[in-house]
Amino acid sequence: MLSGAPRLRFAPAPTGLPHLGTARTALFxxxxxxxxxxxxxxxxxxxxxxxxxxAHIEQILETLEWLGLDFDGDPVFQSQRAALxxxxxxxxxxxxRAYLDDGAVRFAVPGDGVTAFDDIVxxxxxxxxxxxxxxxxxxxxxxxxxxxxxxxxxxxxxITHVVRGExxxxxxxxxxxxxAALDATDMPTFAHLPLIxxxxxxxxxxxRDDVSLISYRDQGxxxxxxxxxxxxxxxxxxxxxxxxxxxxxxxxxxLADVNAAPAMFDMDKLTAINGEYLRALDDAGFAAAVEPxxxxxxxxxxxxxxxxxxxxxxxxxxxxLLGDAPDRxxxxxxxxxxxxxxxxAAMAAPASDILERARTAxxxxxxxxxxxxxxxxxxxxSFGLKLGKAQAPVxxxxxxxxxxxxxxxxxxxxxxxxxxxxxxxxxxxxxSAADSGE
RNA sequence: GCCCCCAUCGUCUAGCGGCCUAGGACACCGGCCUUUCACGCCGGCGGCACGGGUUCAAAUCCCGUUGGGGGUGCCA
Numbered sequence: 348m349l350s351g352a353p354r355l356r357f358a359p360a361p362t363g364l365p366h367l368g369t370a371r372t373a374l375f376x377x378x379x380x381x382x383x384x385x386x387x388x389x390x391x392x393x394x395x396x397x398x399x400x401x402a403h404i405e406q407i408l409e410t411l412e413w414l415g416l417d418f419d420g421d422p423v424f425q426s427q428r429a430a431l432x433x434x435x436x437x438x439x440x441x442x443x444r445a446y447l448d449d450g451a452v453r454f455a456v457p458g459d460g461v462t463a464f465d466d467i468v469x470x471x472x473x474x475x476x477x478x479x480x481x482x483x484x485x486x487x488x489x490x491x492x493x494x495x496x497x498x499x500x501x502x503x504x505x506i507t508h509v510v511r512g513e514x515x516x517x518x519x520x521x522x523x524x525x526x527a528a529l530d531a532t533d534m535p536t537f538a539h540l541p542l543i544x545x546x547x548x549x550x551x552x553x554x555r556d557d558v559s560l561i562s563y564r565d566q567g568x569x570x571x572x573x574x575x576x577x578x579x580x581x582x583x584x585x586x587x588x589x590x591x592x593x594x595x596x597x598x599x600x601x602l603a604d605v606n607a608a609p610a611m612f613d614m615d616k617l618t619a620i621n622g623e624y625l626r627a628l629d630d631a632g633f634a635a636a637v638e639p640x641x642x643x644x645x646x647x648x649x650x651x652x653x654x655x656x657x658x659x660x661x662x663x664x665x666x667x668l669l670g671d672a673p674d675r676x677x678x679x680x681x682x683x684x685x686x687x688x689x690x691x692a693a694m695a696a697p698a699s700d701i702l703e704r705a706r707t708a709x710x711x712x713x714x715x716x717x718x719x720x721x722x723x724x725x726x727x728x729s730f731g732l733k734l735g736k737a738q739a740p741v742x743x744x745x746x747x748x749x750x751x752x753x754x755x756x757x758x759x760x761x762x763x764x765x766x767x768x769x770x771x772x773x774x775x776x777x778x779s780a781a782d783s784g785e
Numbered sequence: 786g787c788c789c790c791c792a793u794c795g796u797c798u799a800g801c802g803g804c805c806u807a808g809g810a811c812a813c814c815g816g817c818c819u820u821u822c823a824c825g826c827c828g829g830c831g832g833c834a835c836g837g838g839u840u841c842a843a844a845u846c847c848c849g850u851u852g853g854g855g856g857u858g859c860c861a
Contacts (some may be wrong), residue, residue: 360861395860451859469790478788478857486859493861517789517856541791548853576797579810583798587809606798608791609854616797616811626824665823675822720820734820742821750822 353385355508356501357411357418360392360493361403365410365560367612368512368543368551371577375540376510377416378578378600388504389418393426394496410560413570415593423504425496432491435499435529436484444528450487454494454525456480462520467538467602474520482521494518498525501535510538510602513609514550538602541581544609551612563617567640567669572621580610590623622667634659637672644673646680658760661752675751679760683747683769690743697730698740699777704729705741706770714763716755723755744773 357373359365380387389411393399411418425432436452439445445454456479463473484495501509501522516539523534545556552558563573571593579589583606584599628636634656641647641655662675678684708722720734727737742754745766751757758766 358861362861392861398860449859453859472789474788480857483859488859490859492859497861512855513790514855515861518861520789539790542855544854546796550855579797581797583809585799587799589798589810606791610798611796613796613811619811622824662823664825667823723820738820748821752822754820756820 353380353383353507354388354505355380355385355510356388356390356423356504356506357416358390358392358497358511359407360395360398361400361407362395362398363403363553364558365407366551366553367558367560367563367577369407370410370414370560370573371543371580372510372512372540373411373416374414374574374577375538375581375600375602375605376508378597379508379510379602381597382600385507386419387417388420388506389422390500390504391422391424391426392493392496393424394432394491394493396426396490399426406561413560413564414574415570423500425500428496428500429491431499431503432495433485433489435495435525436491439484439528442528445484446481448481448483451483452485453481454484454521454528456482456521456524462523464519464523464534464537466516467536468541468605468607469516469539472516472519474517476520479520479524484525494521494525498522498529502526502529502531506535508538508602509535510540513539513542515539538605541606542609543580543612545612548609548611556612565670567637567666567671568617568621569624569636569669572617572624575624576617576620579616580612581606590620618667625666625669626664628663630660630663631656633663633666637662637666637669640669641673641676644677644680646677647673650680654760661756661760665752678746678748678751679757683745685743685747686749689747689749693739693743693749694773694777699774699781701726701730701732701737701740702744702770702774702777706767706774709758709763709770710767714759716753716759719755719758740773741770745769 355376357376359369359373377387379385391399391404391407393404408422436445439454440447440452443455445452457476460476461473462476462479463471466472482494483492485491500506519537519539526534542550545551549555557563560573564570574593575590575596578596578600582600582604583589584591584596585604586599625633625636637659638655641650658676658679662672665675666672704726705723708726709719712718712722723737723741724734727734730737738754739749742751743749745758745761746754
């Protein structure tokens, strides 16, 4: 076991888009490093020139920055450290620990005995050496494999804690064997994190599942919410307070408390947590957060900041994903799309009478939420209806749907002319339906 | 096949031998609030996979069974 200040590394292979599982691994490494005041190194495992691309490296960097995970020192690129790995393989060849096999070099695993290591999450793990095949340490193109780079770099960089996904558990004895063959007298502390699985309880895969961090960002998940949610996958605070500031998570987090069982990714819970973060924003903060999504709409491109800041508070506590926000306020800036079901439900008698009288009242009333509210309440009462019922036809006529932001506040923003025009349109539609005998 | 890991409400978790007639969160179902929805509040449903041990005492420790999952590449 290594002593001294903890030094961890996050070591992604840049062979694909940044992945939820990758992010969780990065986060747990980071949380632990920050928790104990240790160091956090970023190491890019680009030992396979065919698969690693600079685009993927940039996306990883971008994603880590989005999540707010920072690193100590410059990133280490394994592709630039080939000489170190070559020397190790040459040495093993010299010592007879490795041998040539059709142009590749394999490490000779002892035929008997066991290779064991201590894992914070799983306790002691032992592998019979007989179950480990002689594995390739140098490809026939001359490049060293992941196992070598891993063992050499963890040793060379003074890594004390190796924290990674359980899918790598079976490679650990190989790395341990190589590290020992490098004359290392100690081993890092391992922590193999439980896998994040899908509804079928299978490891998240980019083929089957939506695993791209970028996709969640684009749907309108806040990075802080994503980090908070990810921290809850395989770990839980002892005081049951799940949604909390990152500083508290850092304080409470410990690898020793990480669960061993796989955790299912639950979009519902992520969304709920995101909603909490959104609600915690003040009006200005929320307006700033939704702005990019609004700007992406045809009607939102030239929206002035004042309007945006007036509209945003109407939907803040109704929004769980920022990407859902534009749809809720589109009726204010474009002709409403009438939902047929909502229309049918809302326009039964006495809807046309209510619309008729609302139209008259609204054409003269002071254009404020309080006044419109009072007017429609009075109209509803004359039909023996509570406001909840009476507002329905007006809501569908002016917004297109039965549900939406507060009606009178919305009407104020819509403006009298547009509101009256929509009431007229609805009335005309009702009249023609009645004439045709429907 | 072989090797490894795992097992508390539907889901994420708290629990690390007595505080547990198992707590919280999401989801779901009621109710309240109410200008719809949402928010908020109140309440409900729902779980220690099974079988053996150990112990005065087990969700907690041990063994087995069953059931999941991961790995088994000149990918990482």
